Amino acid sequence: EVQLVESGGGLVQPGGSLRLSCAASGFTFSSYEMNWVRQAPGKGLEWVSYISSSGSTIYYADSVKGRFTISRDNAKNSLYLQMNSLRAEDTAVYYCARVRWGISAYYFDYWGQGTLVTVSS
Amino acid sequence: DIQMTQSPSSLSASVGDRVTITCRASQSISSYLNWYQQKPGKAPKLLIYAASSLQSGVPSRFSGSGSGTDFTLTISSLQPEDFATYYCQQSYSTPPERITFGPGTKVDIK
Numbered sequence: 001e002v003q004l005v006e007s008g009g010g011l012v013q014p015g016g017s018l019r020l021s022c023a024a025s026g027f028t029f030s031s032y033e034m035n036w037v038r039q040a041p042g043k044g045l046e047w048v049s050y051i052s053s054s055g056s057t058i059y060y061a062d063s064v065k066g067r068f069t070i071s072r073d074n075a076k077n078s079l080y081l082q083m084n085s086l087r088a089e090d091t092a093v094y095y096c097a098r099v100r101w102g103i104s105a106y107y108f109d110y111w112g113q114g115t116l117v118t119v120s121s
Numbered sequence: 122d123i124q125m126t127q128s129p130s131s132l133s134a135s136v137g138d139r140v141t142i143t144c145r146a147s148q149s150i151s152s153y154l155n156w157y158q159q160k161p162g163k164a165p166k167l168l169i170y171a172a173s174s175l176q177s178g179v180p181s182r183f184s185g186s187g188s189g190t191d192f193t194l195t196i197s198s199l200q201p202e203d204f205a206t207y208y209c210q211q212s213y214s215t216p217p218e219r220i221t222f223g224p225g226t227k228v229d230i231k
Binding site: 046103114 | 153157159163170225
């Protein structure tokens with residue numbers, strides 16, 4: 001059974017840092033591209049960052065570029081999101097999501113349960 | 122960036138109703154359109170990918186159609202467990218640094 005379990009969320013002051021983790025199991029993690037997606041309280045879904053299966057290709061949303069760093073450790077079946085210079089507007093539930101490709105298809109087929117990050121003084 | 126809109130933003134329906142949700146893209150996205158269901162406090166769940174392909178394990182009362190800029194998600198006979206918020210997502214912009222979601226449609230009980 002595919003499982004994605006996020007951890008590392010919590011309360012942090014503006015300007016602070018936090019590192020999120022996503023532990024993967026039930027599939028060959030090293031074969032899959034991964035993403036982070038966030039959802040502010042009461043709001044919709046926002047794509048945050050992407051990493052290729054090898055970790056060689058990375059993308060970020062403009063809203064987090066220069067502050068967040070995505071990485072992965074395929075030996076540990078884990079995905080990470082290092083978040084620095086946090087702002088109040090980064091407050092959200094952060095989800096990791098697995099990518100699948102197909103004909104005219106690129107989608108997120110499995111999601112973790114999410115971890116809440118609250119940025120407040 | 123490709124902008125996604127959904128209509129309606131919310132709707133009230135009864136068990137057994139046929140429900141249709143519309144998603145529109147600001148430019149053609151071919152069939153790179155996915156639908157997700159999200160219940161309160163839970164992660165999104167993939168329902169439909171590539172505009173009309175049903176994800177494994179999803180009930181057949183869910184269906185998707187459309188291509189280009191206009192897409193629909195239809196629930197043929199609404200069930201109690203279907204009350205949720207539904208999001209469309211365009212994945213035409215690859216590499217995926219421009220993936221965008223629609224604002225969501227909340228389906229609640231009439």
